[in-house]
Amino acid sequence: MQNSTTQESTPEAQDVLQNRYQEALGQRRTTDFFAEMDAFFDWMLTSGLTPKARNPTGYERSTATNNLQRLGRTLPQLWKKHGRYTLAITNDLADWYVKQLEDDNITKDNGDPYADSTKRKHACALYAYKRWRTDQRGGEAWQPHTLFDHEPSQKPMADPIKLAERKQLREAVLEYETVTQYNNCTPEERDRIRALLAQRLGKPKSDVTKGDWEDVNRCWKYPSLFHVTLDTALRPIEVKRAKVGWVNLEENRLEIPKNESAKNDAYWETPFRSRTGGSLNRWLKQRAADPAYDNTDALWLTREGNPFSSGPLGNRLRSLMEAAGIAIAERDISWYSLRHSLATHMATITNNIEEIRLQLRHKCIESTLRYIHPPDETVRDHLAQL
Incomplete structure (x- = not known):
């Protein structure tokens, strides 16, 4: 990935887009267009993947170039729909474009529909542009309703925990076991x-x-484990790797070193609520007196003294839900349900997808969108307004 760029190494947008807009736009609008495309391209290279991170990272140069080329084909269609030239693409206009892709109203030159993989590339290019507008031009945050991601996930999908159930779990774990x-x-x-x-x-x-x-x-082992995961959406591998040194009780956050993060890709600071800090503080004091932890810096161990893994964690969650009186029949409940739950319910509170991305420790916002599911209660509220 590119972390820095220079004027010499950054090609001007017209080098990528092959200056074919002047006849349609006129000289002044063409100048404005390429100046903004240059700024967008530079942003993609330097900080496009993680613009709000302490050490932002950018797209690979080839990906940034492809995004610019695809956007160059997308914008004229948006201008035609809008009725005039604009670079302030509204959310409604962006939604229209994705829906046109979805309905095969935008096709190849020979009329054949695009494959979903190609639709995804076009939607992601527009999404990158909208994120740049939000980050650099004060534009409105946009969440596309689909990115045409129909490839099998490496992780099994999980049903998210409902909002009311999250509160039940937070209380029930205080009596668990x-x-x-x-x-x-x-x-x-x-x-x-x-x-x-x-x-x-x-x-x-x-x-x-x-x-x-x-x-x-x-014992505060399970209250601390569940309270932390409800706040930070820990992956099973993160629970397994979690160390005492990750915990910063003064700032109420986990500080995960790059070489210990889930994908060894970044240093992460993930906040949790002060109530969770209290649970962790009590557990750390108990842990220090437990001989089972004498020769390890692991934050949590199973009853047998082993690091937690996905299976036992899922069993614990299902056991706690049953103890709390929460129905789990016909539901795909795994430890990832807590992760999907955090993303889903944060999205109903904030439109800031960047905040959710950071809390889930994703390098790419597109990954975060896969964890957000419209909750039933929100859908019903919207239906009631129709």
Whole structure:
């Protein structure tokens, strides 16, 4: 990726677009057009992928060039629809263009429809341009309703957790895997719970003490794990790699080094709420006194002393949902459900897709859009207005 560029190394837009607009636009509008296309091209090279990052990164030069060429074919169609030359492409106009692609009203020169892969490239070029307008020209943020991404995902799709369910989980995890207070149990209940704790703690039933009973009810491992993931949408690999050194309680955020990030692609600072910081603080104090963590800097380990993986994490989430009285039948619930949930519900609160991208730790905004699903309650509200 390109992180910097010079006037000498940056081709002017007319080198890419082959100055074919002057006859249609006239001299002054052509001059304005290419000046803006030069600025757009430079932005793509220097910071187009992560414009708000501390160390922004840009597109590969070949990708930036292809985006510019495709935009050069798109803009005249938008001008025709709009009725005149403009570089302030409205969201309605951008939506119209994507819908024309979707309905095969924009085709190859011979009339054949574009393949979805080609439609995606054209939509992404327009999306990059709209992001530049938002970042550099005060334009309105735009989220295309599709980027024609029909390729199989490397990760299984997951149903997002609903907004009300997120609040239920945040509260329910405070009681998750706790047991009835020792002094409040009948002898029969005490014997049954002692057997449960023996299995959970990996020790003989006769060795389970009242102190073990109290430790289980005080433990903040699962509250901290779920509270952090509800706020930061941790991937399974990030839970597995999470270290004590990632936690900055003064700033209430995770600080993930580049070489420990999910794709080893960037240093990330991901904020969480102060309530989550409280859960983490309590867990860190308990963790420091737990012999199971004496020889590791892992933030969380399974009951068996192993790093968490996708399967056990999904099992924990489904178990917690059932404990909270949340129906999971006919739903594809995995640990990624929490990640999809954060993106989906943040999108209903903020139109700033850049904020969501940073919170999910995506290098590319196009990746973030795949995690946003219109929630049922929002769709119903909109239907009620029709």
